[in-house]
Amino acid sequence: MTKKTDATRQTDAAHPAGTSTYTLAEVLEILAGGRLPLRFTAYDGSSAGPPDAPLGLDLKSPRGTTYLATGRGDLGLARAYIAGDLDIDGVHPGDPYELLKALADSLVFTRPSPRMMLDIIRSIGVEHLRPIAPPPEETPARWRRIAGGLRHSKGRDAEAIHHHYDVSNTFYEWVLGPSMTYTCACYPTDAASLDEAQENKYRLVFEKLRLKPGDRLLDVGCGWGGMVRYAARRGVRALGVTLSTEQTRWAKRTIEEEGLSGLAEVRYGDYRDIRESGFDAVSSIGLLEHIGVHNYPSYFEFLQSRLRAGGLLLNHCITRPENRTKAAAHGFIDRYVFPDGELTGSGRIISEAQDVGLEVLHEENLREHYALTLRDWCANLVEHWDEAVDEVGLPTAKVWGLYMAGSRLAFENNGIQLHQVLMQKPAGNEAGRLPLRPWWTP
Missing domain, CATH: 3.40.50.150 (Vaccinia Virus protein VP39)
Structure with a gap:
């Protein structure tokens, strides 16, 4: 059973499972267990995290939501950022070290309950769970590179x-x-x-x-x-x-x-x-x-x-x-x-x-x-x-x-x-x- 944080319990109380609609900021707070180390703002007008934090992320478009929802591991974050759908604040794009360090040190994602996960999917929209074309700077998946020959040929x-x-x-x-x-x-x-x-x-x-x-x-x-x-x-x-x-x-x-x-x-x-x-x-x-x-x-x-x-x-x-x-x-x-x-x-x-x-x-x-x-x-x-x-x-x-x-x-x-x-x-x-x-x- 997933252990709930205070932030998750508060969200549960405000939005009873099975009947809830969450903002994008609330979704992130749920997934982060209420422990966001930076400011987060989104195109739907919602925000989360310490408002006076020196570092921040700004989700600018629905396409960015699709990238985040469909990219496994660090790939979704990278796609949204490289495509311009996710902006960073408080660091230079040539050296986002401090932002990455803050995320690595403090951000730990938790697994919501199955009922809450259904509410999250409903909130962000099923359409955002269908993968879309990545930024053109991305190379194809390994299994699609066979046209260039076997790996390490x-x-x-x-x-x-x-x-x-x-x-x-x-x-x-x-x-x-x-x-x-x-x-x-x-x-x-x-x-x-x-x-x-x-x-x-x-x-x-x-x-x-x-x-x-x-x-x-x-x-x-x-x-x-x-x-x-x-x-x-x-x-x-x-x-x-x-x-x-x-x-x-x-x-x-x-x-x-x-x-x-x-x-x-x-x-x-x-x-x-x-x-x-x-x-x-x-x-x-x-x-x-x-x-x-x-x-x-x-x-x-x-x-x-x-x-x-x-x-x-x-x-x-x-x-x-x-x-x-x-x-x-x-x-x-x-x-x-x-x-x-x-x-x-x-x-x-x-x-x-x-x-x-x-x-x-x-x-x-x-x-x-x-x-x-x-x-x-x-x-x-x-x-x-x-x-x-x-x-x-x-x-x-x-x-x-x-x-x-x-x-x-x-x-x-x-x-x-x-x-x-x-x-x-x-x-x-x-x-x-x-x-x-x-x-x-x-």
């Missing part, structure tokens, strides 16, 4: 990467800053800037891989070529590969402008099409999330095959804090941000790497660093909000603010983590030996 992976990474290089320059690095930074101090932290991350990867002038590095999922250029500036011959045409174009131009063409190369293509081998090191920074858990064995086998004996592999990716949850993402993240993305725990990653013969040497969790990285990306989006909206449109800019602020909260709350795992292809001789105790400064 080369064609479908290319479509997923295009959806997220080919938004606009100009937009990414505003959000990511001069480093054009779209992966977790490593902050040497609390006062470090985003660019200092990204440079420090590349230094950490470089030193973990024990790279030196004349070595060969393969960087899979290389983005805009940040790791490739960092290594090339230090005399390493670096090859990067990405499935984003926009990233490839930007990286090629920047490599030429920086005079690194003799050492650095970025190619458009799937990492599985790399034919060269014998690399001294492989870096994979932010790629594994797009691979698919069932592909981990072939992924690690392939990267190991590109290494010389004794070569090193560093895998840097977002993970879950445990290894039991189903890997596939759902809701807002899958439909608007990373189609077909999958996350699992660091234990699963390490096991799969070991099972193909790689020796795991070191691993660490940079969870708190990713929360700081997202904080700084949101600050950049807020600073360049008007230009970003002009470049990609208001709905897409909203998606990014919502996604980054929500991800920051997830990293802070240990809902997700960021692990770096360092591995070695066994050498069987002295040529592949590392120091007895490698030491890396942060």
Whole structure:
């Protein structure tokens, strides 16, 4: 039996079950158990929550009600917000972190009694329970993406990467800053800037891989070529590969402008099409999330095959804090941000790497660093909000603010983590030996 709060009992008394009609605000109060942490107003003239609360939501249209009623989990809220049917108050759309935090900390939905649920349905209207077309920024459900091929086939992976990474290089320059690095930074101090932290991350990867002038590095999922250029500036011959045409174009131009063409190369293509081998090191920074858990064995086998004996592999990716949850993402993240993305725990990653013969040497969790990285990306989006909206449109800019602020909260709350795992292809001789105790400064 559902436990009733004082607010629910008061609503019951005012509206006897089976005969009642509720306003939209009353419906929300019932579902929230009378514990709304913010102001809520709706197009039917009703309101709920503390009237002097600094944060608020405004439901502006019947279409928004349909989105909220038919979207499972966070998808309904996202659809209404992105479509412009739900406004937020008290926070900037480029960084709605404080509003999301208030909702996560205080809002717990309760299940009404069956009779009250019938009254709620009658009040909002049965017509609002029929799904409608989502905003055009949303990708189809996973089962409808089969036209692009099976999940994690080369064609479908290319479509997923295009959806997220080919938004606009100009937009990414505003959000990511001069480093054009779209992966977790490593902050040497609390006062470090985003660019200092990204440079420090590349230094950490470089030193973990024990790279030196004349070595060969393969960087899979290389983005805009940040790791490739960092290594090339230090005399390493670096090859990067990405499935984003926009990233490839930007990286090629920047490599030429920086005079690194003799050492650095970025190619458009799937990492599985790399034919060269014998690399001294492989870096994979932010790629594994797009691979698919069932592909981990072939992924690690392939990267190991590109290494010389004794070569090193560093895998840097977002993970879950445990290894039991189903890997596939759902809701807002899958439909608007990373189609077909999958996350699992660091234990699963390490096991799969070991099972193909790689020796795991070191691993660490940079969870708190990713929360700081997202904080700084949101600050950049807020600073360049008007230009970003002009470049990609208001709905897409909203998606990014919502996604980054929500991800920051997830990293802070240990809902997700960021692990770096360092591995070695066994050498069987002295040529592949590392120091007895490698030491890396942060």
